[in-house]
Amino acid sequence: MPAEAALKQEDLQAVMTDLGRAARAAAAELALADPATKTRALKAAAGAIRADAAKIAAANAKDMAAARAKGLTPALLDRLELTSDRIEAMAKGVEDVAGLPDPVGRVLAEWERPNGLKVARVSVPLGVIGIIYESRPNVTADAGALCLKSGNAAILRGGSESFHSAGAILDCLQAGLREAGLPAAAIQRIPTTDRAAVGILLTMTDFVDVIVPRGGRGLIERVQRESRIPVFSHLDGMVHTYVHAAADPEMAVDVVVNAKMRRTGICGATETLLVDKALADSLLPRLLKALADAHCAIRGDAIVRRVMPEAEAATEADWETEYLAPIIAVKVVEDLDEAIAHINRHGSHHTEAILTEDAAAAARFLDEVDAGIVMHNASTQFADGGEFGMGAEIGISTGKLHARGPVGAEQLTSYKYKVQGQGQTRP
Known part of the structure; x- marks a missing residue:
């Protein structure tokens, strides 16, 4: 029985909680992964996309047929379609992300205080990122690769139109993770097209650190209205x-x-x-x-x-x-x-x-x-992260907090302060 159908017989809240727990555990492991291991996973994922190009194309053909039957506009059909060139571009994009400098562990600034305390501001992953997007299946590869590179776990929720395409791409990303010895749960997707799952995701404050919506005004407004989790907004391209x-x-x-x-x-x-x-x-x-x-x-x-x-x-x-x-x-x-x-x-x-x-x-x-x-x-x-030399993008943030413009691997990090002392006490 397909996962999508099986979920109708289960408690959706329980399924989402299981996804969240698995993502949080994977994020803790991924945050400590060395750059070479993450690079190996990404290169293996790119290889899997190329090796499974026919499977991805067949899955996309199912989605395209259903989309035409539903009367989707030419613009949406163009976003959904995966030609052989676009599949190759996905694989190349994942490789480009693999070749970027590792954004985790960078010393952003450091200084010493008069009392001898040494302070360093160091980049760290955000944690677990929920990405909600509409018809473009290639976002599955872009978002998954960027989250992996930046040491974050990802919970993906693509549009119902791209359900089969996104699933085939996700299989390749998880194959890359396994080949590098990293948990496959580092990149997961919500295994149902039920919109109620989005509502649950937006309230999972125990498991998700940031929500990235990528789609039309209706989706963005819903996320901004309902989310209890910080949001990187990607509004319309006016x-x-x-x-x-x-x-x-x-x-x-x-x-x-x-x-x-x-x-x-x-x-x-x-x-x-x-x-x-x-x-x-x-x-x-x-x-x-x-x-x-x-x-x-x-x-x-x-x-x-x-x-x-x-x-x-x-x-x-x-x-x-x-x-x-x-x-x-x-x-x-x-x-x-x-x-x-x-x-x-x-x-x-x-x-x-x-x-x-x-x-x-x-x-x-x-x-x-x-x-x-x-x-x-x-x-x-x-206006594209790949064209800016960022490998790919998870979206273009139109807000002003934390990230603005193309959101790449570097923008998916925060920082912590590491302080070294020799027994100082504060008077």
């Missing part, structure tokens, strides 16, 4: 690209089309294009035509519709809509000041970009825009 008056025209066309259309279903895809008023009669028509030629639907303000009458009129809601589809909102702004004000009002603090050859304008944008990632003359599609 991402802007601003084409400044001093932008290079050729670069601007190339970057804007890539930022929107390379993959429209990812959180780093540009959703709103801001164009300086000085470019309304020159570069704006070229930008709109390039987007339309790439089969992107355009929703624009009055100036945009004057240039392209067939564009749909943008509403206030469009300035805060994450389309995750080949649709873009376009607004003409007076200048840099209005662009920054618009972004800080409507953005989700995820990723924002300026295209300009004016160094002073770029510096102002990077300093004044409130986002985890700010870019100059680059596509927002680079």
Whole structure:
């Protein structure tokens, strides 16, 4: 009987408690694992992903068939699909994480007090991390690998759409753990699609140290509302690209089309294009035509519709809509000041970009825009931990406490103070 069906005959609370206990025990062992052992586990997991590529693809085919039958949108289907290239990219991502410097045990700072006490601030794992994500099965590999590298145990809860794919990937990660002599319970998943399990996970304060939600606004809001455990928030990708008056025209066309259309279903895809008023009669028509030629639907303000009458009129809601589809909102702004004000009002603090050859304008944008990632003359599609050289990411934190921007292995650590004395007593 499949685990998912069997759980309906058991006490879900008991199953979740067992997961938590096993994760807490595994976390204690993993925190003490030496870097070479963790690296060996990760490399073995990458090898298992490659060896089991056909099994992963077959599991993904089941998920894709069910998703099509349910009528999932093209954006969600794209997130769910695992092509051979994406499976290889998963394996390569796990290997990249294996090759990162070990983030545990780093001496972050050290000093000596006048009384002779020696104080050191040293990085340590967070403990047990609960990761709740939706349709992307590759998050299973990314999250599991990053938690392992940073000495944390992981409890994964993927979306019901990717249940079979995530299970096949998890098998590979656990095979790597076993090969290195580490507990397989260091990376577990909730073995049911029952949403009640998420509610239980969010209250497991005895076993879980941090919750990382990765998905749509509905999931994030539920987690923020119900969790009794600290949360690394990953809100929507309300991402802007601003084409400044001093932008290079050729670069601007190339970057804007890539930022929107390379993959429209990812959180780093540009959703709103801001164009300086000085470019309304020159570069704006070229930008709109390039987007339309790439089969992107355009929703624009009055100036945009004057240039392209067939564009749909943008509403206030469009300035805060994450389309995750080949649709873009376009607004003409007076200048840099209005662009920054618009972004800080409507953005989700995820990723924002300026295209300009004016160094002073770029510096102002990077300093004044409130986002985890700010870019100059680059596509927002680079908003990804792997592209930042972090191996992979567990998500992009749009909050400001502990971690912000791409959350990689280093961001999954905290620290403790180690104090050495020679018998000092405090007067």
